[in-house]
Amino acid sequence: MTTKKGIEVSIAASIAAQLARVEVVAAYPITPQTHIVEHLSELVANGELEAVYINVESEHSAMSACCGASAAGARTFTSTSAQGLELMHEILFIASGMRLPIVMATVNRALSSPLSIWGDHSDIMAARDTGWIMLFCENGQEVVDSIIMAFKIAENRNVLLPVMVNLDGFSLSHVIEPIEFPSQKDVDSFLPPYKPLYSLHPDKPVTMGAYAMPELYTEAKYAQETALINSKKVIIDVMAEFGERFGRHYKPVETYNTENADFAFICLGSINENISTAIDELKSNGKEAGLIKLRLFRPFPKDELLAVLKDKKRIAIVERAMPGGAANSPLYNEIASLIYANKLHITLENYIVGLGGRDVHPEDFIDVFDMKIAAKKDNNNYNVIGVRE
Amino acid sequence: MRLKGLELYTEHPEAEFAVSGHRACQGCAEILGLRMALKVFGKDTIMAMATGCMEIISTPLPTTTWTIPWIHIAFENAAAVASGIESAIRILQEKKKIERKDIHVIAVAGDGGTSDIGLQALSGALERGHKFTYICLDNEAYMNTGIQRSSSTPYGAMTTTSPPGKKSIGQSTWKKNMPKIAAAHNIPYVATACPSYPFDLFAKIKKARTVNDPSYIHMLSVCPTGWRIPPDLAIEYGKLAVRTGVFPLYEVEDGRYRITYSPEPLRPVADYIKGQGRFRHLKEEDIALIQNRTTAEWEELKYLCGLR
Ligand SMILES: Cc1ncc(C[n+]2csc(CCOP(=O)(O)OP(=O)(O)O)c2C)c(N)n1
Ligand code: SF4
Ligand SMILES: [Mg+2]
Numbered sequence: 001m002t003t004k005k006g007i008e009v010s011i012a013a014s015i016a017a018q019l020a021r022v023e024v025v026a027a028y029p030i031t032p033q034t035h036i037v038e039h040l041s042e043l044v045a046n047g048e049l050e051a052v053y054i055n056v057e058s059e060h061s062a063m064s065a066c067c068g069a070s071a072a073g074a075r076t077f078t079s080t081s082a083q084g085l086e087l088m089h090e091i092l093f094i095a096s097g098m099r100l101p102i103v104m105a106t107v108n109r110a111l112s113s114p115l116s117i118w119g120d121h122s123d124i125m126a127a128r129d130t131g132w133i134m135l136f137c138e139n140g141q142e143v144v145d146s147i148i149m150a151f152k153i154a155e156n157r158n159v160l161l162p163v164m165v166n167l168d169g170f171s172l173s174h175v176i177e178p179i180e181f182p183s184q185k186d187v188d189s190f191l192p193p194y195k196p197l198y199s200l201h202p203d204k205p206v207t208m209g210a211y212a213m214p215e216l217y218t219e220a221k222y223a224q225e226t227a228l229i230n231s232k233k234v235i236i237d238v239m240a241e242f243g244e245r246f247g248r249h250y251k252p253v254e255t256y257n258t259e260n261a262d263f264a265f266i267c268l269g270s271i272n273e274n275i276s277t278a279i280d281e282l283k284s285n286g287k288e289a290g291l292i293k294l295r296l297f298r299p300f301p302k303d304e305l306l307a308v309l310k311d312k313k314r315i316a317i318v319e320r321a322m323p324g325g326a327a328n329s330p331l332y333n334e335i336a337s338l339i340y341a342n343k344l345h346i347t348l349e350n351y352i353v354g355l356g357g358r359d360v361h362p363e364d365f366i367d368v369f370d371m372k373i374a375a376k377k378d379n380n381n382y383n384v385i386g387v388r389e
Numbered sequence: 390m391r392l393k394g395l396e397l398y399t400e401h402p403e404a405e406f407a408v409s410g411h412r413a414c415q416g417c418a419e420i421l422g423l424r425m426a427l428k429v430f431g432k433d434t435i436m437a438m439a440t441g442c443m444e445i446i447s448t449p450l451p452t453t454t455w456t457i458p459w460i461h462i463a464f465e466n467a468a469a470v471a472s473g474i475e476s477a478i479r480i481l482q483e484k485k486k487i488e489r490k491d492i493h494v495i496a497v498a499g500d501g502g503t504s505d506i507g508l509q510a511l512s513g514a515l516e517r518g519h520k521f522t523y524i525c526l527d528n529e530a531y532m533n534t535g536i537q538r539s540s541s542t543p544y545g546a547m548t549t550t551s552p553p554g555k556k557s558i559g560q561s562t563w564k565k566n567m568p569k570i571a572a573a574h575n576i577p578y579v580a581t582a583c584p585s586y587p588f589d590l591f592a593k594i595k596k597a598r599t600v601n602d603p604s605y606i607h608m609l610s611v612c613p614t615g616w617r618i619p620p621d622l623a624i625e626y627g628k629l630a631v632r633t634g635v636f637p638l639y640e641v642e643d644g645r646y647r648i649t650y651s652p653e654p655l656r657p658v659a660d661y662i663k664g665q666g667r668f669r670h671l672k673e674e675d676i677a678l679i680q681n682r683t684t685a686e687w688e689e690l691k692y693l694c695g696l697r
Contacts, residue, residue: 052477057516065473065476066473074476074477201435207458209462211445
């Protein structure tokens with residue numbers, strides 16, 4: 001029995017963690033993640049979720065406690081944003097290097113300075129190479145479904161890696177949407193209890209987190225990287241099984257109207273909805289534009305992207321993060337390297353939008369399509385849409 | 390919870406949970422104190438360890454010194470990692486996913502991992518009331534990275550980042566009082582210990598193991614390498630630290646201070662300072678200053694213990 005209700009996406013995210021029967025939550029509040037952890041502590045306080053909620057004193061300790069809990073064999077969940085994600089940074093690498101299947105809802109927000117509590121992707125882009133599997137969500141339903149799938153992916157014996165479920169701060173986390181919740185029974189049968197391969201227990205002592213000399217470090221990292229790359233197959237299988245059971249079908253790369261168009265946008269997160277609106281409007285004026293949405297960002301879904309990119313003539317990569325002195329924004333750089341390696345001839349454009357919660361309008365994307373946003377005259381290879389200089 | 394006074398601990402527990410083959414220097418009292426503590430904690434113990442000498446000497450992949458479950462995550466977070474482990478064991482037992490038995494979690498860190506970079510995580514874990522024991526192995530500097538000063542380095546000591554020179558005496562600050570900071574969290578048991586006094590150490594670990602809340606043990610751990618003393622004098626220097634009043638052995642049980650070994654009449658601090666290379670540059674007047682401070686702190690401790 002599924003239930004459908006209008007609900008704030010943050011609350012829905014915590015209900016998804018509840019449905020996954022998480023056992024330890026260690027978290028520290030930060031806007032715009034707060035509603036997720038507040039609701040989780042309420043569920044624990046009311047006995048509706050049989051878990052320990054650790055009120056840690058920082059995000060660094062949140063991720064550290066999650067590592068301890070996961071290593072001891074508990075299904076572990078946390079959530080953070082922006083400054084919190086950066087404070088965890090050191091431990092993010094350790095969670096993945098030690099193959100701990102923690103799941104985190106990352107509510108994407110701008111990084112200080114200047115301080116901004118509003119949404120963009122500067123936090124996650126600064127953490128993109130931490131060895132975590134990373135999913136991005138466009139709407140509340142995807143958030144709920146992704147959190148449930150995330151545990152199944154993370155805990156798969158061939159994966160054993162932490163998973164981040166990214167959702168945009170405010171523009172997604174704080175909106176009320178109609179969301180369908182699967183029944184506890186159905187989630188239980190999709191996601192059986194976590195059975196760790198190794199755990200910290202006196203009956204079977206193990207040493208975890210030993211250090212590697214130069215003779216072993218490369219092999220250890222290579223094994224980890226291989227596991228991350230190979231996790232894509234498991235991710236695809238889990239998405240397929242989820243689709244069969246719950247009727248909502250996901251893929252690492254999803255598209256909208258790409259079959260009809262030579263031009264496509266590529267984007268991550270909730271801005272996809274604005275772009276879809278622009279595409280519909282363009283279509284009503286007889287113009288064809290497509291949208292390529294990355295649901296999976298790590299491991300980078302090269303093959304799936306290539307399959308939809310290869311017959312395009314022009315691509316606009318739209319991103320909510322500054323390049324930070326790099327040639328282009330992070331997603332652009334990865335797509336450019338993919339295109340170069342495969343000798344494709346596609347014109348790439350790079351647009352930066354929605355920084356620090358700046359509104360994004362469908363008209364902006366219509367202007368992009370119509371080439372009305374001219375490339376800047378200076379050395380920058382990208383356009384920051386709507387910036388006042 | 391109220392514990393009885395220290396019973397004299399005369400047995401030497403046979404079991405070993407830190408086995409030979411590790412790479413600690415000769416005369417290292419960190420590994421000695423930890424090994425002694427583990428004997429009393431026993432088999433049903435899970436250890437979270439901070440980065441530092443003990444981590445590095447014990448676990449180069451693919452080997453290990455530990456026969457109990459052990460984990461290392463990073464330098465500043467042993468207490469937070471222990472919080473997660475303790476919580477996980479508790480909920481997994483409640484949910485009957487693992488068998489219910491008395492498993493004790495310990496967090497182990499050096500003085501740097503405790504009084505400097507790990508202080509916040511430690512304070513959080515003590516305040517939250519996890520049932521675990523935190524052990525600070527205090528060798529009075531960052532030894533693992535090559536003898537840099539910490540806030541636990543004693544006044545006047547030479548380290549590689551507090552070198553004595555024309556404009557410097559060496560370490561220019563007085564040792565941070567970590568046990569007092571731990572006690573300020575109103576946890577039921579705080580104690581100082583030193584492996585030069587094994588039975589005192591055993592008894593304190595036994596108490597720490599029994600309380601149902603956080604406990605904190607601050608262990609002075611002589612480091613011949615960093616203190617620049619001959620390795621065969623490590624035990625002797627631990628004794629001198631206690632007998633001069635530089636490192637008193639006491640416990641704070643439910644807020645009540647008690648000296649567990651009285652070294653009175655105190656020997657002059659010069660007996661402790663003079664043979665150590667790290668204090669070699671000190672002049673008589675510097676030693677006099679340290680003597681005054683040591684006497685005053687000893688008197689203050691006696692006052693806290695109701696002995697004055
Ligand atoms: C965040 C971070 N900063 C610095 C270091 C480098 N580091 C590793 S161990 C250590 C000193 C450890 O000193 P202490 O805690 O006193 O333990 P000891 O080695 O003396 O036993 C330092 C500075 C690190 N590992 N992590
Ligand atoms: S440097 Fe000191 S603390 Fe570290 S292993 Fe050697 S003697 Fe022990
Ligand atoms: Mg030290």
